[in-house]
Amino acid sequence: MIKLEGITKSFGSLQVLKGIDLEITKGEVVSIVGPSGAGKTTLLQIIGTLDEPDAGSIFINGTNVSRMNQKNLSAFRNTHIGFVFQFHQLLPEFNAIENIMIPAYIAGTSTKDALDKATEILDFMGLKERALHKPNELSGGEKQRVAVARALINNPAVILADEPSGSLDTRNKDELHQLFFDLRNQFGQTFVIVTHDEGLARITDRTVHMIDGMIQ
Numbered sequence: 001m002i003k004l005e006g007i008t009k010s011f012g013s014l015q016v017l018k019g020i021d022l023e024i025t026k027g028e029v030v031s032i033v034g035p036s037g038a039g040k041t042t043l044l045q046i047i048g049t050l051d052e053p054d055a056g057s058i059f060i061n062g063t064n065v066s067r068m069n070q071k072n073l074s075a076f077r078n079t080h081i082g083f084v085f086q087f088h089q090l091l092p093e094f095n096a097i098e099n100i101m102i103p104a105y106i107a108g109t110s111t112k113d114a115l116d117k118a119t120e121i122l123d124f125m126g127l128k129e130r131a132l133h134k135p136n137e138l139s140g141g142e143k144q145r146v147a148v149a150r151a152l153i154n155n156p157a158v159i160l161a162d163e164p165s166g167s168l169d170t171r172n173k174d175e176l177h178q179l180f181f182d183l184r185n186q187f188g189q190t191f192v193i194v195t196h197d198e199g200l201a202r203i204t205d206r207t208v209h210m211i212d213g214m215i216q
Contacts, residue, residue: 001026001190002047002158007056009042016042017053018213024158027188029180031201034210040194041162043210047192048160049077061157078106082151086163088143090135090150096142097122097131100150107154114153121149124186125179141172148179152189161193165200177203 007020016039024030032040045051047058049065057066060080068076082103090099097118104114122128125145135143144164151159161180165173177200183189193200201207209216 001061002192003057003059004047005057005059007043007046007053007058009039009046009051009053016213017046020056020213020215022208022215024190024192026157026190027184028206029184029191029204030193030206030208031204032192032194032208032210033196033198033201038210039213040210044160044162044192044194047158048081048083049073075107078103079154080157082154082156082159084144084147084151084159084161084164086166088135088147090143090146092135095132095134096127096138096146096149099135099146100153103150104153109154117153118149121152122146125149139172140168141175144168144172144176145179148176148183152183158190158192161191161195163195164193165195165197173197173200 002024004020004022007017008015009017020043032043034040042051046053049058053066057064059065063076065073065076091102097115100118100121101114104117119128119131122131127142127145130138130142138146165176168176180191180193184191193204195201
């Protein structure tokens with residue numbers, strides 16, 4: 001479902017990725033671990049088409065995204081890739097359900113369909129009663145679950161998460177990790193997660209170890 005071939009990336013004279021080959025199948029929950037500076041986040045950004053490799057190819061659902069122009073790439077990213085960051089990145093002026101609906105609006109979904117889908121996802125997550133609350137009225141765990149709901153709204157092929165539980169306490173962290181597996185089991189959702197959390201890495205389907213820009 002995701003295939004990387006010979007991915008390299010340098011910033012000036014520093015080569016961050018040194019020929020990455022990686023395949024991820026549909027419904028896998030994959031963690032990427034390694035020391036700081038190993039290239040984990042850079043690799044995640046390249047998989048997510050937020051950055052371009054210097055060389056190599058990226059295939060998502062059979063599409064070679066390396067060959068797309070920026071306009072087509074933005075549309076592809078919006079409908080095929082969901083993102084969850086360490087700090088939820090919710091827009092403070094919008095309530096939970098409005099934040100979730102934003103990617104659907106960008107994709108051209110009608111307000112009714114976007115609202116129906118967002119409500120369905122919130123209900124699945126047990127947060128339906130928090131739909132009209134703004135981010136400053138939500139707990140840290142609730143904010144991150146809303147961020148996951150936002151990533152899901154367009155039925156993406158993959159959700160990419162960068163240290164998604166890094167700012168959460170133990171209880172909320174465990175609940176978020178369980179949510180990933182619930183979504184995989186219920187909907188066949190694929191996750192690629194950069195993490196320093198050893199507990200999360202242990203329970204994922206596969207752990208990719210990176211060091212010095214290479215997969216070990």
